[in-house]
Amino acid sequence: MIIVFLGPPGSGKGTQAGILSREHHFRHFDAGSLLRTEVHSGSALGEEIAGYINEGRLVPINIIGRITHKFLAERQADRTMFDGFPRNLEQASLLTASLIELKQELSHVLYLHIDEDDLLQRIVNRRVCRSCKRIYNLVSNPPHENCSVTGMDCDLYQRDDDSEEVFGRRLRIYLEETVPILRYYEDAGKLRTIDADADIEDVSARIRDVLGMARNGQA
Numbered sequence: 001m002i003i004v005f006l007g008p009p010g011s012g013k014g015t016q017a018g019i020l021s022r023e024h025h026f027r028h029f030d031a032g033s034l035l036r037t038e039v040h041s042g043s044a045l046g047e048e049i050a051g052y053i054n055e056g057r058l059v060p061i062n063i064i065g066r067i068t069h070k071f072l073a074e075r076q077a078d079r080t081m082f083d084g085f086p087r088n089l090e091q092a093s094l095l096t097a098s099l100i101e102l103k104q105e106l107s108h109v110l111y112l113h114i115d116e117d118d119l120l121q122r123i124v125n126r127r128v129c130r131s132c133k134r135i136y137n138l139v140s141n142p143p144h145e146n147c148s149v150t151g152m153d154c155d156l157y158q159r160d161d162d163s164e165e166v167f168g169r170r171l172r173i174y175l176e177e178t179v180p181i182l183r184y185y186e187d188a189g190k191l192r193t194i195d196a197d198a199d200i201e202d203v204s205a206r207i208r209d210v211l212g213m214a215r216n217g218q219a
């Protein structure tokens, strides 16, 4: 089974991807660490990649394509997950080309969907305690007991990334890049949209449903 995981920042995608790889043993495609592995291997491709990285340049799409292809060709696990990739239509068609060449098939594209305004509210109301590091939400999960470190009220602050300006910009960029990918996979009949406006357990259960899996790694 090969899946692609898509979801905006703040949708809980990282958490859900982690659960899948831990409990259901999905092999996880992570472009960054695959590039680093190739560099350490000392191969010709690795040297080429090191050149870009050392100059602080983006690694070009044809190299990402070769890394992807290699990852799929070496595929040993039954379950493979792409997370944070593809990021745009160019990468999506590159993935399709590799899959066709290797006679492999994408099973599902899971899209964790939360209404844009709900997502923004969820993030801009997030606060962290300086002392105990607990994460709260001013609306849905305000502090209800004293700080576990200081014994007084938690000392809340907002992370820079959570400000409406910073997060809003990130969200808009993500949505702009992702809409064409969603359409691409919808046309291919692969898109499964999952309502991610729920707690972690419920979203996990919805994902297992789509994948036809039982809890705790049982097939």
Ligand SMILES: [Zn+2]
Pocket: 129, 130, 131, 132, 133, 134, 146, 147, 148, 149, 153, 154, 155
């Ligand atoms: Zn605290």
